Amino acid sequence: MGQMSIRLPARRHRGPSPGLSGSARVDPRTKNLTKRLRPGDIAVINHEDLDRVSAEALVACRPAAVVNASSSISGRYPNLGPEILVAAGIPLVDGAGTEVMDIKDGTGVTLDGGDVVVEGQTVGSGTVLDTEAVQDAMTLARAGLSDTLEAFAENTMDYLRKERELLFDGVGVPDIRTDLEGRHVLIVVRGYHYKQDLQTLRHYIREYKPVLIGVDGGADALIEARHRPDLIVGDMDSVSDDALRCGAEIVVHAYRDGRAPGLERVRELGVEPVVFPATGTSEDVAMLLADDKGASLIVAVGTHVTLVEFLDKGRSGMASTFLTRLRVGGKLVDAKGVSRLYRSRISLLSLVIMLGVGLLALGAALWSTAGGRALLQVLGARVDDLWSSVQGVFG
Numbered sequence: 497m498g499q500m501s502i503r504l505p506a507r508r509h510r511g512p513s514p515g516l517s518g519s520a521r522v523d524p525r526t527k528n529l530t531k532r533l534r535p536g537d538i539a540v541i542n543h544e545d546l547d548r549v550s551a552e553a554l555v556a557c558r559p560a561a562v563v564n565a566s567s568s569i570s571g572r573y574p575n576l577g578p579e580i581l582v583a584a585g586i587p588l589v590d591g592a593g594t595e596v597m598d599i600k601d602g603t604g605v606t607l608d609g610g611d612v613v614v615e616g617q618t619v620g621s622g623t624v625l626d627t628e629a630v631q632d633a634m635t636l637a638r639a640g641l642s643d644t645l646e647a648f649a650e651n652t653m654d655y656l657r658k659e660r661e662l663l664f665d666g667v668g669v670p671d672i673r674t675d676l677e678g679r680h681v682l683i684v685v686r687g688y689h690y691k692q693d694l695q696t697l698r699h700y701i702r703e704y705k706p707v708l709i710g711v712d713g714g715a716d717a718l719i720e721a722r723h724r725p726d727l728i729v730g731d732m733d734s735v736s737d738d739a740l741r742c743g744a745e746i747v748v749h750a751y752r753d754g755r756a757p758g759l760e761r762v763r764e765l766g767v768e769p770v771v772f773p774a775t776g777t778s779e780d781v782a783m784l785l786a787d788d789k790g791a792s793l794i795v796a797v798g799t800h801v802t803l804v805e806f807l808d809k810g811r812s813g814m815a816s817t818f819l820t821r822l823r824v825g826g827k828l829v830d831a832k833g834v835s836r837l838y839r840s841r842i843s844l845l846s847l848v849i850m851l852g853v854g855l856l857a858l859g860a861a862l863w864s865t866a867g868g869r870a871l872l873q874v875l876g877a878r879v880d881d882l883w884s885s886v887q888g889v890f891g
Contacts, residue, residue, distance in 0.1 A: 516587070518560040520605040520614075522597060526550040527713075527734055533557040538605050540596050545570050546577030549687055555580060561587040561607055565594050568625065569633040578630045592622035655819060658752070658775050662784065669788040670770050674727050674745050677790035680706035682797065683782045684714035684725075686734070690798030693831035694721045697797070706795065709786065711778050714798065715739040729785065730778040732758025740765050747771075747785065749778045780820040787824045794824060797831040 518538040523529035526543050527550065533539055535558040543550060544566040554562060568578045568590045581588045589610050596612050596619055599605065606613040612620040623629070662668050682701065684690060694717065701708075701723065710718045712730030716739050719725070725744040728735060732748060740746060740762060746769035750756035754773055762769045774781050779799055786794050821828060863869055 516561060516608075517604060517606045520599045520601065520603050521559075522599050522601045524597060527553065530554060530557055533559055536560050538563060538607070540565070540599055540605075542566050542594065542597050543568070543577075545572060545575045546581070548576040548580060551577035551580040555584045555586065559586060561589065563589045563592050563596055563605075563607070563612055563620070563622070565592055565596050565620070567591050569630070569637055571633075571637045574634045574637040578625055579627075579634070582625060582627055582630055588625045589622045590625050592620035596620035652819060655775060659819075662774060668773065669785060670747070670772050672727070672745060672747065672770055672785070672789065674707060674789075676707055676786055678792050679790075680704050680793045680795065681709060681786040681791040682706040682795045683709045683711060683779075683786065683799065684717050685711045685779050685796070685798040686713040686717050687798030690714070690717055691721075693797045694718075694723075697795070697831055700795075706793075707786075707791070709782050710735070710739065710744070711782050715742075715744065717798070727782075727785075729772070729782040730758070731756075732761055737765060740767060745770070747781070749774065749781045751775075776820060783820050783824050783828065787827060791827065794828045795831055796828060799830070 518536050520540050521529055521533050521537045522540040524542040526541050526546075529539060529541060530550075530553040533554070537557075537559050539554060539557070539559045539562045541562065542565040546564065546568045562581060568588060569575060578588060578590070587607065589607060589612065592610070592612055599612075599614060599619060603614055610622045610624045611618045612622075625633075682697070684694065698721075700706075707727065708718055708723055708725045709727040709729055710716070710725040712728075712732065713734040714730075715725045715728040715735050719739055719742065724742060725739070727747060728739060728744045729747045730749055732740070732746075746762055746767055748756050748758050748762060748769045748771050750759070750771050750773040752773050752775050756771055756773075759769065759771065772781050772785065774784070783794060783796075
């Protein structure tokens with residue numbers, strides 16, 4: 497199926513100030529780059545259709561500028577990343593060419609408009625995207641959205657053919673030692689608004705004590721929020737060594753042919769993991785595992801919910817997530833829904849009564865001693881003086 501490609505208009509855009517310089521941080525994988533990107537650096541990426549999560553991670557690092565070797569908006573669909581970068585005031589040099597990926601990490605780079613200059617030599621040249629250019633490209637991308645939706649549907653059917661036994665009968669789900677039967681499960685992905693969602697769910701986590709599953713970097717997100725993951729699921733490409741050593745059970749997501757790139761890394765840390773071969777994403781694997789092992793409720797943090805989010809992930813594999821959500825069905829609740837519906841079991845009236853009882857108990861304890869009675873008498877006199885002053889002002 498053909499894919500529309502957008503060529504941005506050849507017009508002048510207000511971009512980086514002449515001579516904008518910084519140390520280049522180069523990595524074709526944006527999520528790896530953000531781990532070492534520092535404020536004032538120039539991020540050099542090779543990320544076609546820059547998605548929202550990657551853009552937000554870049555913005556959080558506060559780089560001086562972002563240089564993308566690929567097209568930030570190819571025209572497959574109206575992806576959200578470029579708009580986020582531009583709105584944050586971070587210059588985006590788009591389509592600079594693959595030569596910029598050969599820049600040595602840490603090398604000083606100067607941006608002159610759309611030109612990427614190293615030691616006086618132009619090594620790449622792209623278009624500086626401003627708000628107007630991004631909006632124009634998004635308008636064109638919306639026109640090609642039907643092709644992307646059709647491809648998404650085809651990928652969904654292809655995944656269904658490959659994984660129907662896993663989806664319908666649970667064939668291939670490995671045994672794990674963590675007991676999920678009849679329990680709530682909280683699955684955390686480092687995706688949309690995961691920090692805010694974890695914050696809103698802190699009372700839910702404290703009260704219900706769900707089994708905590710971190711999907712790759714989601715394990716670090718749990719630890720940062722002062723929770724200890726019970727399970728870590730993923731291909732292990734974005735989770736820290738500290739998280740893998742925290743004592744959680746590890747489930748390595750492998751390809752269907754058995755290849756598991758993350759397996760060796762986990763074993764080198766002295767941890768023997770469980771291997772789960774599946775075609776879909778690690779997010780899917782976590783949900784299918786929780787469902788198959790008898791979880792009564794699955795609460796998802798940072799996962800993909802809407803069609804726009806599926807497309808913004810920027811890969812055909814997201815079709816599996818769509819089907820996995822259908823498979824899990826009524827057990828699955830998005831974290832935002834829980835934060836709206838959940839209320840602490842302790843009512844305001846109960847809190848007031850508990851406070852009153854506590855104060856009475858404290859007063860009785862103080863009155864039982866000579867020093868306590870003296871203190872209460874002094875406090876009573878102070879209250880009388882304060883009340884007399886108030887009556888004098890308003891009387």
